[in-house]
Amino acid sequence: MTVAAIPTIALDGLLRSMADDEFVIGFSDSEWTGIAPILEEDVAMSSLAQDELGHATALFGLLGELLGEDPNAIAYDRQPEHYRHCRLLDHARGDWAMTIARRYLYDSADAVRLDALAGGSWAPLSDLVAKLIREERYHLMHVGVWLNRLAHHDGEARTRLLVALRELRPDAATVFTPLPHEDTLIEAGILEAPMSELERRWRETIGPVFADLDLPMPPAATELDRGRLDHREAFRWLWGEFTSVRRSEPGATW
Amino acid sequence: MTDPRALEPILGPRERTKPAFNEELPHDERFALFEAHVMAGGKVEATDWMPDEYRAAVLRFVEMHANSELMGVLPEREWLMRAPTLRRKLALTAKVQDEVGHAQLLYRVAEDLGKPREQMFDDLLAGKTKFHNVFHYPTVGWADVGMIAWLVDAAAIVAQQALRDSSYAPYARTMRKICWEESVHIMHGRDVVTTMATGSPMQRAAIQDALDRWWGPLMQMHGPRSPREKDRDLHWRIKARTSEELRQEFLTIYVPRIRELGLVIPDPALEYAEEPGEWTYSEPDWSELRTVVTNHGPMSQARLAFRRLARDETRWVRETILAGPRAA
């Protein structure tokens, strides 16, 4: 299917939400570079962050082509309220348990989302999705190992994990915020099913894992329809950081 | 402890006979055989017998290098969050990741000489062991990020290339891997600097300012001149070139490249004399170097404190994973 047959606004909503998700989690997790718990883990977490940024770059690239805009301008030159990442990613990096909890919730949700986009009718996106699925496998493997370790270690590790999950409760399912023009995407064969259905599939996937680890399942998100709209202070801080050099000389080449 | 190097498939038939100093001989004889072996270009593996002086010298050298890679992450890390384009963010994250990887490789070499990793971290944070001068200074802007990635890495690589033939074979092998990875960093750095040097007036001024501030530490980086005969690390072939040789090589390669960008090197006395074919320059401030490497530099304490904090905050994680995949 040619892109002309699909309303731009629908694709923009989808690509922007995915690109912003990957961009924000990539930025946030790259904070661990140099200070992770073990040297080897530092290198591993940094790879995960770079992968997300690479994915964001590719998604901003697609969006840029669609809109005829510079991908860097899309990524950097918006005000904080115009970013469309999910609220789950508005939380600060926190301690290692928070990072792992948030990552697990995000990576498992992203896997379901990517599966629903695989084999879609717009080739540039479905080609990219095929590559992302292969790269994300390692993310879920690695973060799954950590979830397992933390959950099983009675004592400080498990306590911190439970604290992190409790803090993330209202926002855990916001990856599945219904997209504007979702129906259009489904009719056009881009997205296989609505976000509500994808959330259901996600719960089916992580249910057994959480049960096995005796962790509380995340509830429905509060105010799900605003899941990508109201960004918190933690994101405003991040925005301030990642735009600071660019804002120092707008229009300059870096 | 087993020596995995014994399984290397490319060993030639005459290359790796077990050196005589590994046999049970009187100490003085072993020492003499070892010294002769090393001075003839022979290599030493982790499982060979070594005189205490050699072991201590290699450990000190490698440990300082490892510490420098680890501390060297901090000046650039702040700017990871602020990288102004997607590509720069990826490049810088990859570079800093490599530095951590280098720290890992080098701490491994030091660990195999008998010093546990946690003890090396303890000593670094207590100020008992050192890290290179350049990582004790602040980075004030994106221009610094480019300048460090280019010229600090370049000065480091000049030293590292000379170490690829170190007598201590595990270190030499690690240096080959590190040199390959560093060559990419220098290209990234040069790209950032060149882009800014050909950019807006504000960007050009920022780059010149960065060079003005970093030139002094760069000239001090390879250390004061010392006579060849007195240098024990040279004697043991742990390293192969003197401080001055490294500094001269750095100047020969990089002064033209700096001037190519229209930047002014802040040393009016810097010039190349055809006779005897070497650079003359204003004497670097060696007292500044001494002050800085003894952890009295502008950022020394702040960075050590930051590291201490990060280590304390993640202690629970290390304790968790040492209990294995299932809790007791």
Add this chain to the structure above:
Amino acid sequence: MPAAAELEAWEVFRQEKDGDPMRHGGSVMAPDAELATHYARELFGRRQESVRLWVVRRGDILDLADPDLLQPPLDRSYKKPGGYVMRDKLAAAREISGGSKPRARSSRRTTST
């Protein structure tokens, strides 16, 4: 799986491309096999520089470096190509036969064998 009391060294062997031998790349510190595999991937494969990795606990490697076994002193040149130098004998044979030295085979052939 038994828990390690501390981090242990795991040796990593890598294959650069299909058909290449496994070569020693270095080592990682890890508490167990699962994380050792992840870390091996990071330190020796994150740049797509390997197609295969072997990760082995250092203590499981058997080391043989005994010179009596590997470098025994008596002549063994009869076991190696370098032990068969025939240049002078061949020159003498050509003198007797009047034959010429066969041309060195080139690596390029005009017909396939």
